[in-house]
Amino acid sequence: MRIVVAETIAEAGIEVLRAHAEVDLAIGVSRGELLERLAGADALVVRSATRVDAEVFAAAPRLKAVGRAGIGVDNIDLEAATAAGVVVVNAPRANAVSAAEHAMALLLAQARRIPEADRALRGGSWERERFRGVEVYGKTLGIVGLGRIGTLVAQRAAAFGMRILAYDPYVGPDRARRIGAEPRERLADLLAECDFVTVHLPRTRETEGLIGEEALRAVKPGIRLVNAARGGVIDEAALARAIRDGRVAGAALDVFEREPITDSPLFDLPQVVVTPHLGASTVEAQDKAGTAVAEAVVEALSGHLVPSAVNVDAGPEVPAEVVPVLPLAEDLGSLFVAFTRGLPERLVVRVEGTLADVPVRPIALAALTGALASVSDGPVSFANAPALARARGVTVVEEKTAESRVYPSSIRLTGDVGDGPVSVAGTLADRRGPVLIEAFDHLIELPLSRYVAVVLNDDVPGVIGKVGTYLGDLGVNIADMVVGRPTEGEDSSLMGLSLERALTTAEVDGLRALDINRQAFFVELGRRRS
Numbered sequence: 441m442r443i444v445v446a447e448t449i450a451e452a453g454i455e456v457l458r459a460h461a462e463v464d465l466a467i468g469v470s471r472g473e474l475l476e477r478l479a480g481a482d483a484l485v486v487r488s489a490t491r492v493d494a495e496v497f498a499a500a501p502r503l504k505a506v507g508r509a510g511i512g513v514d515n516i517d518l519e520a521a522t523a524a525g526v527v528v529v530n531a532p533r534a535n536a537v538s539a540a541e542h543a544m545a546l547l548l549a550q551a552r553r554i555p556e557a558d559r560a561l562r563g564g565s566w567e568r569e570r571f572r573g574v575e576v577y578g579k580t581l582g583i584v585g586l587g588r589i590g591t592l593v594a595q596r597a598a599a600f601g602m603r604i605l606a607y608d609p610y611v612g613p614d615r616a617r618r619i620g621a622e623p624r625e626r627l628a629d630l631l632a633e634c635d636f637v638t639v640h641l642p643r644t645r646e647t648e649g650l651i652g653e654e655a656l657r658a659v660k661p662g663i664r665l666v667n668a669a670r671g672g673v674i675d676e677a678a679l680a681r682a683i684r685d686g687r688v689a690g691a692a693l694d695v696f697e698r699e700p701i702t703d704s705p706l707f708d709l710p711q712v713v714v715t716p717h718l719g720a721s722t723v724e725a726q727d728k729a730g731t732a733v734a735e736a737v738v739e740a741l742s743g744h745l746v747p748s749a750v751n752v753d754a755g756p757e758v759p760a761e762v763v764p765v766l767p768l769a770e771d772l773g774s775l776f777v778a779f780t781r782g783l784p785e786r787l788v789v790r791v792e793g794t795l796a797d798v799p800v801r802p803i804a805l806a807a808l809t810g811a812l813a814s815v816s817d818g819p820v821s822f823a824n825a826p827a828l829a830r831a832r833g834v835t836v837v838e839e840k841t842a843e844s845r846v847y848p849s850s851i852r853l854t855g856d857v858g859d860g861p862v863s864v865a866g867t868l869a870d871r872r873g874p875v876l877i878e879a880f881d882h883l884i885e886l887p888l889s890r891y892v893a894v895v896l897n898d899d900v901p902g903v904i905g906k907v908g909t910y911l912g913d914l915g916v917n918i919a920d921m922v923v924g925r926p927t928e929g930e931d932s933s934l935m936g937l938s939l940e941r942a943l944t945t946a947e948v949d950g951l952r953a954l955d956i957n958r959q960a961f962f963v964e965l966g967r968r969r970s
Contacts, residue, residue, distance in 0.1 A: 447487040449509045453730025475499040492516040497524040505740035507733040525819035529736035534728035535720035540592035542719045543668040546692035550713045577601040582634035590640035631659045643670035656682040662689045668719045671695040680705040752822045755801035766806040768874040773810025778963040784855030788837045793844030800838040813968040884924025886936030895935040896959040
């Protein structure tokens with residue numbers, strides 16, 4: 441595999457990438473040269489300066505993953521990435537502490553007028569009376585956006601003795617109360633009460649200009665604003681007018697609508713503290729971001745579901761106990777499509793037993809991805825599988841039950857294709873890994889390997905010998921073979937085989953032609969993950 445790194449990341453991250461792939465350092469090259477280098481690339485790693493858009497994906501047909509060494513993905517066209525089946529990953533936790541500390545540093549610097557005083561003293565002026573600031577102790581701080589960074593800011597501000605209010609329409613009031621913040625349902629209510637407000641939101645269609653002219657007319661007089669999240673959430677022109685009018689006492693900004701920027705009406709105002717997007721610019725944050733994004737890219741290239749993937753609809757969280765069963769779910773999806781020779785209009789993914797305690801969404805996504813990978817000509821990933829399913833008219837239904845027939849936990853896929861309902865089930869055994877436990881209404885215990893053959897045959901003597909002889913004559917070694925009985929009284933048997941090489945189409949046809957067979961299938965599992 442080949443990974444292009446377009447911007448500087450920590451050397452520790454580069455070493456992680458080099459342990460798994462060839463690394464092409466394309467730092468500082470022109471746009472045209474970058475596109476040329478991406479022609480044979482499997483992954484791309486960037487920070488905030490590289491624009492990753494439809495042109496990039498068109499130039500990189502092999503691309504499977506894009507890694508952003510940081511939190512924001514404003515420079516990446518997620519819609520184009522998803523359409524191309526490219527998983528976009530970032531490092532959401534790496535910068536959190538540094539960004540929270542920088543927000544507090546800006547707040548304190550603005551409150552105590554530190555940059556102004558520094559400039560005056562360096563210019564030869566000792567003016568203690570001029571630079572009178574305000575205490576933060578006892579003041580009310582409003583936090584807009586109570587994610588990881590907003591929560592860290594709340595904890596630090598509480599240590600300064602501040603009263604904390606929080607506004608976040610996507611976070612329940614109980615979450616705010618647990619960290620000692622008072623929730624507010626409307627942004628206007630928060631702005632009307634606070635002495636300081638700090639913003640911790642991504643820049644989206646919904647948040648762009650969120651704090652603009654109208655909001656700034658209704659603020660508590662003398663409010664001070666901090667933005668160390670994303671430029672554009674605060675309307676900078678409106679903020680400058682509000683400061684000149686005296687409605688806003690001051691502001692501190694680390695991010696701007698356009699970057700890089702060296703000229704702004706805010707720069708002429710002594711009440712404003714500015715820094716050039718330094719929130720993540722610490723040694724610790726850069727080391728963590730580089731390593732975290734490198735590890736995420738490697739996981740994505742391996743076909744695994746990466747919890748930090750930003751364009752994957754796996755639900756709000758992917759618990760650690762779910763991750764080991766995802767390859768099983770993918771394999772069951774591939775087996776289901778092989779057995780049915782097509783996709784159902786309604787695919788039911790049901791988790792049983794102890795798995796009922798975890799979210800079904802990631803498991804259903806993995807099963808869908810495995811199913812689609814078996815019938816699609818183009819790339820299939822966790823990113824584009826839901827869109828591909830919708831285009832094919834496939835609806836996925838998620839179900840769970842605490843009951844499991846034999847095993848502590850299992851995954852079952854069911855759907856109607858052609859002659860009627862088909863069901864396939866599997867479990868994750870401690871030592872044997874993924875195991876097929878049911879197919880064609882027969883119970884079986886087949887450890888799943890890369891190459892699997894399943895034979896539904898007449899329940900008569902000599903079947904095992906005929907199948908074994910046929911494969912032996914082909915020079916195909918059988919790594920494992922099991923026989924399953926029907927769940928009800930049928931005169932059939934199910935044989936499952938793990939093989940050490942793939943079968944050709946002609947060889948599968950020969951297997952089907954044996955006079956003891958009702959149906960025979962060969963499936964190569966894990967192709968998407970290879």
